[in-house]
Amino acid sequence: MVDTIIRGGTVVTPTDTFDADVAIDGERIAAVGDGESMPEADHTIDATGSMVMPGVIDPHVHIDDMFSFDTYETATKAAALGGTTTYIDFAWQAWVGEMSPWDEPGTLREGIERKRAKAEEAVVDYGLHGAITREDRAVLEELEAVVDAGVPSIKLFTAYEFGLENGFMNRVFEALADLDAFAVLHSEDATICDDRTAQFQREGKGDPEWYPRSRPDYAEAIAADAAARMAMEAGCRYYGIHTSCRKSADVLARYRERYGEEMLRAETCTHYTTLDDSIFEELGNLPMIAPPIRKPDDIEAMFEHLEAGTLDVVSTDHCGYTKESKQVDDWWDSKFGANALQTNLPVFHDEAVIERGFSYPFLVRVLSRNPARIFGLPGKGTLDPGTDADIVVFDPNETYAITAEENASVADFSIYEGREVTGRVKQTFVRGELVADDGKIVAENGHGRFVERESTDWAF
Numbered sequence: 001m002v003d004t005i006i007r008g009g010t011v012v013t014p015t016d017t018f019d020a021d022v023a024i025d026g027e028r029i030a031a032v033g034d035g036e037s038m039p040e041a042d043h044t045i046d047a048t049g050s051m052v053m054p055g056v057i058d059p060h061v062h063i064d065d066m067f068s069f070d071t072y073e074t075a076t077k078a079a080a081l082g083g084t085t086t087y088i089d090f091a092w093q094a095w096v097g098e099m100s101p102w103d104e105p106g107t108l109r110e111g112i113e114r115k116r117a118k119a120e121e122a123v124v125d126y127g128l129h130g131a132i133t134r135e136d137r138a139v140l141e142e143l144e145a146v147v148d149a150g151v152p153s154i155k156l157f158t159a160y161e162f163g164l165e166n167g168f169m170n171r172v173f174e175a176l177a178d179l180d181a182f183a184v185l186h187s188e189d190a191t192i193c194d195d196r197t198a199q200f201q202r203e204g205k206g207d208p209e210w211y212p213r214s215r216p217d218y219a220e221a222i223a224a225d226a227a228a229r230m231a232m233e234a235g236c237r238y239y240g241i242h243t244s245c246r247k248s249a250d251v252l253a254r255y256r257e258r259y260g261e262e263m264l265r266a267e268t269c270t271h272y273t274t275l276d277d278s279i280f281e282e283l284g285n286l287p288m289i290a291p292p293i294r295k296p297d298d299i300e301a302m303f304e305h306l307e308a309g310t311l312d313v314v315s316t317d318h319c320g321y322t323k324e325s326k327q328v329d330d331w332w333d334s335k336f337g338a339n340a341l342q343t344n345l346p347v348f349h350d351e352a353v354i355e356r357g358f359s360y361p362f363l364v365r366v367l368s369r370n371p372a373r374i375f376g377l378p379g380k381g382t383l384d385p386g387t388d389a390d391i392v393v394f395d396p397n398e399t400y401a402i403t404a405e406e407n408a409s410v411a412d413f414s415i416y417e418g419r420e421v422t423g424r425v426k427q428t429f430v431r432g433e434l435v436a437d438d439g440k441i442v443a444e445n446g447h448g449r450f451v452e453r454e455s456t457d458w459a460f
């Protein structure tokens with residue numbers, strides 16, 4: 001006797017699809033197999049005509065800090081409705097500055113405690129990256145404790161007021177290599193982006209079409225090149241986040257070829273695979289994201305590199321902002337970022353599988369298996385018996401238009417508003433519990449848990 005059986009669906013693994021039932025007992029997957037071989041169950045979910053996949057693992061989201069008005073409650077509900085069962089948010093080292101919500105500097109460990117305290121209402125599981133924001137060598141001394149607290153990935157920025165210069169970044173790479181931890185890089189050359197921004201401000205070029213030109217693709221490639229080179233010299237594993245363009249992906253491909261996938265991994269985001277810069281004319285500042293949404297050829301480059309394997313993961317870079325905070329006169333006064341947790345799976349599925357003919361195993365690799373393996377979540381991202389029953393039941397045939405009216409996020413817009421997509425999330429399970437059912441949250445707040453991650457090797 002088990003708790004639940006998901007009956008009659010098509011199971012998707014990283015390599016295969018086949019018709020099978022999935023049995024859930026407690027928090028784990030008990031069995032995957034033929035209907036006749038299944039035990040009895042208290043509950044049955046009819047998944048006829050649906051795909052049964054591991055829940056999406058999103059390693060790049062911003063919740064409840066200077067990059068997001070979302071709380072853990074609103075963001076995890078958006079995640080659950082969108083088929084995401086685990087996300088990784090950021091634990092910030094507090095700094096003092098214009099963009100900072102803090103009055104005094106703090107430590108990374110305080111950042112972890114602060115985020116964990118905010119997460120009591122979560123309905124899906126979550127992990128944290130540490131984010132270094134200051135060139136203070138004291139942070140190097142606390143990295144070991146941060147890794148031991150289940151946070152083996154450290155985010156470094158090359159841009160913004162909390163960006164690091166090469167000298168300090170180099171030192172962080174060495175410290176991370178010693179701990180077998182790894183770096184997560186936001187790479188854009190700050191001096192180029194700041195100079196362009198100042199120039200456009202002087203010239204009064206505040207219309208949203210100017211925004212992408214303020215952060216050019218080569219600025220991303222230059223910073224990625226420098227950071228990846230330093231990391232490789234230090235023997236530090238490197239994860240390139242939100243790769244947006246051909247130039248930057250080509251740089252990462254070169255290092256990956258030379259040093260191997262056990263040293264360098266990278267992601268792009270759904271918006272870089274589905275939208276081009278014509279969106280600014282359509283939606284104004286709403287799609288303002290950094291790095292910017294690029295040219296049609298960059299979309300092609302994202303799929304070429306996903307196929308070739310330079311890009312391992314597709315994430316959201318979810319930021320929960322409202323229209324009001326985005327719709328300002330000049331783009332430089334707008335918030336940077338947009339919400340996507342709820343729409344990610346249907347939008348990327350529609351583009352990759354329906355429009356471009358990629359397979360369901362591909363979808364499971366880039367959305368679930370790869371992020372689980374790279375970020376040290378061995379019990380997630382798979383439907384293997386014994387692992388966490390984090391499951392999404394997905395109807396691949398239903399066609400509908402995306403609308404922000406359904407948003408659980410505090411964000412009251414969608415950069416995909418009106419987009420016709422095929423494929424809808426029917427049910428989402430987190431550790432055996434049904435959290436979202438047919439567009440409604442059915443779990444109690446607080447089901448979601450902090451996941452202590454391990455530093456696992458990248459040879460897979």
Ligand SMILES: [Zn+2]
Nearest residue numbers: 060061062317
């Ligand atoms: Zn981000």
